[in-house]
Amino acid sequence: MSNRVTIKSIAQDLGISHMTVSRALSNNPKVRENTRKAVIKHAQELGYVKSVAATTMRGDQTTIVGLLLPNLVNEFYARFANSLAKYIEAHGLQLIIHLTNDDINKERESILKLREIQAYAVVMVPAPGLLGDEKKYLKDLQIIQLIRKRELRVPSREALVDDTGAIVQAVQHLASQGHTRIAYIGGEKSLSSGYSRMSAFITGMAAARLVPNTDEIVTDTPSFLMGHQSVQAIIDDGNVTAIICGGFEISNGALNGCLERGVHLPGDIAFVGYGDPSYYRWMSGGISTIKIEVDSLAAKTTELLTQRGTANKNGFAQQLLMAELVIRQSSLATDKLKQVE
Amino acid sequence: MSNRVTIKSIAQDLGISHMTVSRALSNNPKVRENTRKAVIKHAQELGYVKSVAATTMRGDQTTIVGLLLPNLVNEFYARFANSLAKYIEAHGLQLIIHLTNDDINKERESILKLREIQAYAVVMVPAPGLLGDEKKYLKDLQIIQLIRKRELRVPSREALVDDTGAIVQAVQHLASQGHTRIAYIGGEKSLSSGYSRMSAFITGMAAARLVPNTDEIVTDTPSFLMGHQSVQAIIDDGNVTAIICGGFEISNGALNGCLERGVHLPGDIAFVGYGDPSYYRWMSGGISTIKIEVDSLAAKTTELLTQRGTANKNGFAQQLLMAELVIRQSSLATDKLKQVE
């Protein structure tokens, strides 16, 4: 069939030089109006599109932003991708999505692929772990770390969440409902987010003059399954009247674990989730959560992405979003606590 | 800092020709073992990656698959993207996601961008509407239509869903529960899916010896809002005891509209949703749905994607997935119907 339409093929068709075609198509004023019109018309008719491969090879930036997420099943990640895709589209950028499943090796593979295509930038939720050769495989790439951060040995920007206040508030709220035995399930402490959330929980407990039982602070590689298993272990132990989740996946897994066990929220146990998926408000009379405005986070990320200049230490290289406690039914007093009262 | 590492820069470093470097890195046997090792070692140390732009310009296929979806907020689309990303990754492909919001002009813009980067293929949920110049802007692109199909004037493959049987079953199930006034909310009839689902509903009604009221068959451009508004209008009319949804967005919007109105499912009205998001089973004692195995659909799409050869009419160019009716609490008899009984 028809071969690729190029400026050369158009030039040949029209009996002019390919440079004139190039100029006409890039609105260079140094082309006679007639020639320009003829070229544009012909290009339109043939469905010409410029080869990004060629311009990239000459040194142009690509329009491709890589987004590395654990998955797209969690509503928070899906909504983030949705918002980010919308925001960056306004800047002529497009989104390549790679799923890492929080596996650091997959993360490296994905970054290599993005480097091969000379991605404009990479936005990533860094996977847990250490690699050591980051300096090599992150070369020539603008990196934005999302939600959590890892030492990358390479300049990077950060779009993070400050959920400390919301977590402290969550503990205090539960305490005010009469809860004294409160469990926490979160990501491992080696993750920046895992560490800070757990610390906030401990701070909140101290502020409420409660002594957290170390058995009831569970931290591990965050996943749906981890949340699911941890919550069921806690339920089975039966020592606790309330649970706070410190992670998107964990929250969904834990909630699922509760419902599967048929426990009533908050009748049997009080529950504070993390990330506020759309359906939480409809379940069990409403699930309380530590809410993160996903759209704002995507907007802040886009700012980092489009603001030129390398990542300096002068404030603009980091964006911080405040999380917020949303109180619904699931975090009130349990039936037992009500009886005591 | 350091400029891009290329085969030429490596060649210069090692005092050999760039061709030897090229051969060494692509496992061409015609390189002395020592040279090969030296080259590979040096390339590793410098973090060399081959330029996809260069190989693309020479005619290599890219690894980029475009995925055009209305949005990523709907769990079905997010899960599809998740599954597809996983499946194609096994073939060394990566996913660029464009959100169309079911707007045919955005769809065209996205396709143009994908054509510029010479995407390997495009998987798209075609937006409603007509354009006419598809032949031009779909040039040189392998197209796979997803869920619904449009006349594209260009060869395309199709990954579709056969939900006829499930919809007929849904009507019959409702009828068996005593429902006689059943409403249907679905996509506009100009959409292949909108038409076939509505037809199935009518077929089902006929099979149950019920006469559908034309006021109670609502079809329009499918969206969350449309489902939300349509269901509330139906509730307000109060003529109907059951509702069937024919679309992912519509189903979520309609369910939301019911919950917002505080109607009890199925106490006040029976409800059959579409697409089976994970949380439907936990809401209102379980929402009945017309379920589509999203992972299977992604697997079938991947087959179409990787099976080489142009889209012939001989069977392999189309993949069909059967939908399935899942009965939960929300589609049983309403309280009124129980009283009559």
Add this chain to the structure above:
DNA sequence: GTGAAAGCGCTAACAG
């Protein structure tokens, strides 16, 4: 085994 040349599509720089 190794290297030199050519060309993929495009534009900056220069020459008319």
Add this chain to the structure above:
DNA sequence: CTGTTAGCGCTTTCAC
């Protein structure tokens, strides 16, 4: 205003 040349990074082809 228009055309020619060169080169971005890579591999195929053809020498040596």
